[in-house]
Amino acid sequence: MTGSSVKDWNNLHYALAVAKAGTLSGAALELEVSHSTVLRRIDALEKALQTRLFIRHPRGYVPTEAGQMLMGAAENMQDQLDLLVGKMQGVEETLQGSLVITTVNTLIPLLMPMIRGFQRDNPQVRIELVADRRHLRLEHGEAHIGIRPGAKPTEPDYVVQPGISLNSALYASAEYLRECGPFNGLDALAGHRFIGPTEAYDFIPSLHWITRQVPDEQIVLRCNEFSGFEDAARCGVGIAALNQWCAEARSGLQRLIEPPPEWCTNLWLVTHRDMHRTRKVQLFLRWIKQELARLSPEIGKLV
Incomplete structure (x- = not known):
């Protein structure tokens, strides 16, 4: 296989999800992304392979012969990946390493006591706090968690959760x-x-x-x-x-x-789909939600 879209393993992951669900909407629900994102990924993969992987029916997507071959290989790859992830979970459970959080400069005084409390309970996690008006690209690994004020982020592969509405x-x-x-x-x-x-x-x-x-x-x-x-x-x-x-x-x-x-200005907790379920990210998200809920109503209310 050649072409950048084929080398992007995510496209194959999306194709496998469509094959299992039988519909774009079912795959989108499973992957927690938009319908259009799934369609774009499938189109990119078919274009790179120069072959049709699915027959489009009014009731869903059915793999072609080429699609069945590719899905079989993809399932083997997924099994190997699941095995690797299982072996790595023991490492993840130690909660070692860094956790990169990005926000805007003005929120640091509000967030710092919460971050300190998390670090007190999880001293082996090194927090890196990046204050930047620019929205760091979570899909490129620039940060693990974004805490953003304003409009709800709409990036297709992001998991966006409400935080608090600030007065x-x-x-x-x-x-x-x-x-x-x-x-x-x-x-x-x-x-x-x-x-x-x-x-x-x-x-x-x-x-x-x-x-x-x-x-x-x-x-x-x-x-x-x-x-x-x-x-x-x-x-x-x-x-x-x-x-x-x-x-x-x-x-x-x-x-x-x-x-x-x-x-009122809404505050959003943002992660990338690929990192959202890691233990460090989940622990911090639970912690920050609890701390935001404890803030005085004069400061703001939960969204």
């Missing part, structure tokens, strides 16, 4: 309020300065409101990092939209409005 509001320092006077509501913006993002954040409702509703001339400072909003507000630069837990964890900022329900 947000507007905040300013006492120094700023002495200088500019009280803030009287979202429809009374005149005379106030604001801190905004350098680019549109449609997936963060509070920042989307600032981008859409605050006149450009009243945005006196723009930042490309969430932590910069808080620092600027504490220094009296202007009013910032901040997560409630972040703004109120330390003194120096006053909440100007009650958190609007529509400003």
Whole structure:
């Protein structure tokens, strides 16, 4: 066999799932991916082999003669892989090695006590925490677990679980309020300065409101990092939209409005399908869910 799609063993894994399930939807359910992902993988494999592996019927997929030959070989490979995995499970049970977690910089103060608690119970696991606005590619092994705010990730091979919905509001320092006077509501913006993002954040409702509703001339400072909003507000630069837990964890900022329900930002726990069921990943996911559930309702609520 030649071609990059043939060398991608995942494509063969998908074909075997279709052969066993008899339908794309059945294979997609088994593999925890989308219907379109399964179809794309099968098409890529058939194109690379230059032969048809399945006969498409209205009620499902039936392997051709070539497909039956390939599925037989694939089943042998799967048996050998299952045997290897069984031998390796003893190594996995020791919970040794590193666990790479990626998130955004502003969430680190919230997550760090939870990570410390997990490490206290599992000292042999080395945590690597990567703070990056860029979504690391879990399918390329850049991280094991992503903790992401905003819109629900839609990558086809990702397992996405809800975490918590974080409350947000507007905040300013006492120094700023002495200088500019009280803030009287979202429809009374005149005379106030604001801190905004350098680019549109449609997936963060509070920042989307600032981008859409605050006149450009009243945005006196723009930042490309969430932590910069808080620092600027504490220094009296202007009013910032901040997560409630972040703004109120330390003194120096006053909440100007009650958190609007529509400003809640969802937090998602993201893993790749191939790593999702490993013991280290499952242990950490259970731990982080329990810790998020213990947070004060003022910070947020479970999604």
